Amino acid sequence: MSALLELSEVSVSIGxxxxxxxxxxxxxxxxxxxxxxxxxxxxxxxxxxxxxxxPLIGGRxxxxxxxxDGQDIAAMxxxxxxxxxxxxxxxxxxxxxxxxxxxxxxxxxxxxVSRLHLGLSRQAARARTLDLLTQLRIPEAAAVAEAWPxxxxxxxxxxxxxxxxxxxxxxxxxxxxPTTALDVTVQAQIIQILGALVRERGLALLLITxxxxxxxxxCDRVAVLYAGRLAEENAVDPIFxxxxxxxxxxxxxxxxxxGMARGSxxxxxxxxxxxxxxxxxxxxxxxxxxxxALCRAxxxxxxxxxxxxxxxxxLSVEAR
Amino acid sequence: xxxxxxxxxxxxxxxxxxxxLVIFLILHxxxxxxxxxxxxxxxxxxxxxxxxxRYGLDQPLPVQYxxxxxxxxxxxxxxxxxxRRPVADLIAQALPHSLRLGGLALLxxxxxxxxxxxxxxxxRDRWPDRAIxxxxxxxxxxxxxxxxxxxMLVFSVxxxxxxxxGARSWQALVLPxxxxxxxxxxxxxxxxxxxxxxxxxxxxxxxxxxxxxxxxRIQLRHVLRHALIPVVTILALRxxxxxxxAVTVEVVFARPGLxxxxxxxxxxxxxxxxxxxxxxxxxxxxxGTLLGDILxxxxxxxVRAALG
Numbered sequence: 001m002s003a004l005l006e007l008s009e010v011s012v013s014i015g016x017x018x019x020x021x022x023x024x025x026x027x028x029x030x031x032x033x034x035x036x037x038x039x040x041x042x043x044x045x046x047x048x049x050x051x052x053x054x055p056l057i058g059g060r061x062x063x064x065x066x067x068x069d070g071q072d073i074a075a076m077x078x079x080x081x082x083x084x085x086x087x088x089x090x091x092x093x094x095x096x097x098x099x100x101x102x103x104x105x106x107x108x109x110x111x112x113v114s115r116l117h118l119g120l121s122r123q124a125a126r127a128r129t130l131d132l133l134t135q136l137r138i139p140e141a142a143a144v145a146e147a148w149p150x151x152x153x154x155x156x157x158x159x160x161x162x163x164x165x166x167x168x169x170x171x172x173x174x175x176x177x178p179t180t181a182l183d184v185t186v187q188a189q190i191i192q193i194l195g196a197l198v199r200e201r202g203l204a205l206l207l208i209t210x211x212x213x214x215x216x217x218x219c220d221r222v223a224v225l226y227a228g229r230l231a232e233e234n235a236v237d238p239i240f241x242x243x244x245x246x247x248x249x250x251x252x253x254x255x256x257x258x259g260m261a262r263g264s265x266x267x268x269x270x271x272x273x274x275x276x277x278x279x280x281x282x283x284x285x286x287x288x289x290x291x292x293a294l295c296r297a298x299x300x301x302x303x304x305x306x307x308x309x310x311x312x313x314x315l316s317v318e319a320r
Numbered sequence: 321x322x323x324x325x326x327x328x329x330x331x332x333x334x335x336x337x338x339x340x341l342v343i344f345l346i347l348h349x350x351x352x353x354x355x356x357x358x359x360x361x362x363x364x365x366x367x368x369x370x371x372x373x374r375y376g377l378d379q380p381l382p383v384q385y386x387x388x389x390x391x392x393x394x395x396x397x398x399x400x401x402x403x404r405r406p407v408a409d410l411i412a413q414a415l416p417h418s419l420r421l422g423g424l425a426l427l428x429x430x431x432x433x434x435x436x437x438x439x440x441x442x443x444r445d446r447w448p449d450r451a452i453x454x455x456x457x458x459x460x461x462x463x464x465x466x467x468x469x470x471x472m473l474v475f476s477v478x479x480x481x482x483x484x485x486g487a488r489s490w491q492a493l494v495l496p497x498x499x500x501x502x503x504x505x506x507x508x509x510x511x512x513x514x515x516x517x518x519x520x521x522x523x524x525x526x527x528x529x530x531x532x533x534x535x536x537r538i539q540l541r542h543v544l545r546h547a548l549i550p551v552v553t554i555l556a557l558r559x560x561x562x563x564x565x566a567v568t569v570e571v572v573f574a575r576p577g578l579x580x581x582x583x584x585x586x587x588x589x590x591x592x593x594x595x596x597x598x599x600x601x602x603x604x605x606x607x608g609t610l611l612g613d614i615l616x617x618x619x620x621x622x623v624r625a626a627l628g
Contacts, residue, residue, distance in 0.1 A: 051530060095523060098522065102621070116531075116533065161527070164527070
């Protein structure tokens with residue numbers, strides 16, 4: 001099947017800081033790709049690149065291509081890119097509390113998408129909005145449409161943001177840590193909603209998260225990002241069954257397991273380095289238990305590993 | 321919302337009393353009195369005492385204050401001592417001139433100020449922004465009376481486009497309006513620019529871009545909408561300031577108005593007139609503040625929610 005979203009060797013810089021280096025991803029219709037990594041690994045930047053929104057945050061693609069449905073986003077005009085956003089690519093933000101315009105009523109903020117992209121009349125757009133809100137199991141949709149953002153809870157606002165993302169009848173949804181700012185109970189609901197959308201509508205979902213638990217729950221494939229580079233990419237089952245990269249292993253080690261002994265939950269020592277202090281060689285080596293002289297000197301190439309790829313000098317040892 | 325309005329208006333009552341007391345005291349502590357202006361040179365001390373008794377100036381200050389306040393509260397501003405006319409008449413004659421001048425100046429600084437601020441914000445750190453902000457710096461540091469004199473020199477004396485002074489034609493309004501308006505324009509432009517840049521960096525703007533809205537629409541319909549909240553508040557606060565600021569400009573351009581009346585009465589120690597003028601200006605400031613609060617609540621649902 002041809003990819004709906006395809007990043008080939010995409011590098012991104014903001015100013016002089018090279019923040020993403022040769023990232024390649026593929027997402028097919030009806031699939032969910034999880035993009036994981038700690039804060040600062042470049043996940044959100046990858047999402048911005050996929051949506052053609054890098055200039056907004058002062059970023060630019062310095063290499064590689066981003067293709068949506070076979071078309072190179074960089075070769076499009078501003079107007080063509082705008083016609084993709086909201087229409088074919090829906091976006092769900094990290095913090096629903098600040099994602100809505102506080103001085104515009106909820107309904108109008110959703111209506112505008114279908115009026116702009118689908119050419120609906122005011123009445124038709126509102127009818128579509130109410131329909132979407134009802135599908136997202138929002139009670140009293142008509143009242144919610146007339147409400148102001150500050151009158152809604154965080155979970156409710158995130159559903160509104162999802163409704164906005166769906167209003168243009170998109171093929172792809174990019175969700176940037178959609179549950180991070182929400183209560184745990186609400187997190188599960190939002191993940192359920194997103195999973196159901198993919199199944200029912202055949203959407204593709206690029207799900208950015210640092211929560212491996214969420215990944216295990218709904219993703220088909222996983223791309224692990226570390227310090228602006230792809231560490232590993234594979235289908236979700238092998239990733240969890242036999243993670244190839246020590247960083248992936250460390251991330252999985254952070255998920256609490258049933259029957260785990262008290263005190264055996266692991267963190268990863270240290271933090272993701274800033275873009276101007278990336279270490280030479282493998283960028284993970286200062287935090288890696290297996291780091292060797294080779295890791296400190298040479299960048300590990302991305303090599304095939306089972307059904308996926310991984311970038312680690314110790315793969316052959318680990319893959320046994 | 322309605323109960324908030326009531327509370328907000330009630331809060332003005334103590335402010336009004338405090339302001340009236342300060343006005344009264346300051347005026348009576350200035351050396352000299354209106355009788356000096358009325359008596360002929362060489363008048364007898366008896367004539368002076370009689371005169372003082374006639375205008376109630378022989379009473380102790382607290383009594384004078386009480387009497388004045390009582391009259392003001394019943395709508396009687398008294399009679400001018402030197403000008404020998406009802407103060408209300410003098411004010412009624414002067415106020416329309418000041419309101420016209422102040423109103424036009426406010427309109428000018430709102431429209432031009434917001435316009436320049438928007439252009440500067442949209443071209444942030446490029447030459448239109450630098451040019452506008454440079455002009456704004458110049459405009460905001462120039463004192464009004466000096467700017468008035470310069471404008472007069474250039475446009476009236478050298479170019480002869482507008483009359484030097486007076487209030488006989490609309491042309492005579494142009495330079496005074498510019499003189500008062502330019503300072504406000506600078507302030508409004510600067511606030512608009514900063515507020516737009518601040519609003520453009522907010523999270524919800526990213527989502528507007530993600531929805532595929534055009535950048536210009538985002539800037540003008542959403543970002544400007546947010547930026548106008550502080551701008552409108554500042555403009556409302558300036559209502560009183562502009563009427564007060566018109567004082568020097570009216571004198572410079574020899575225009576009738578509250579300012580000219582105030583200065584003239586002040587030099588004659590005509591207490592009832594000065595008190596009435598200052599009270600007018602103070603009320604303008606108070607009403608401006610009230611209007612600012614109301615407009616803010618009208619423009620921001622979160623403010624309305626917080627007020628209950």
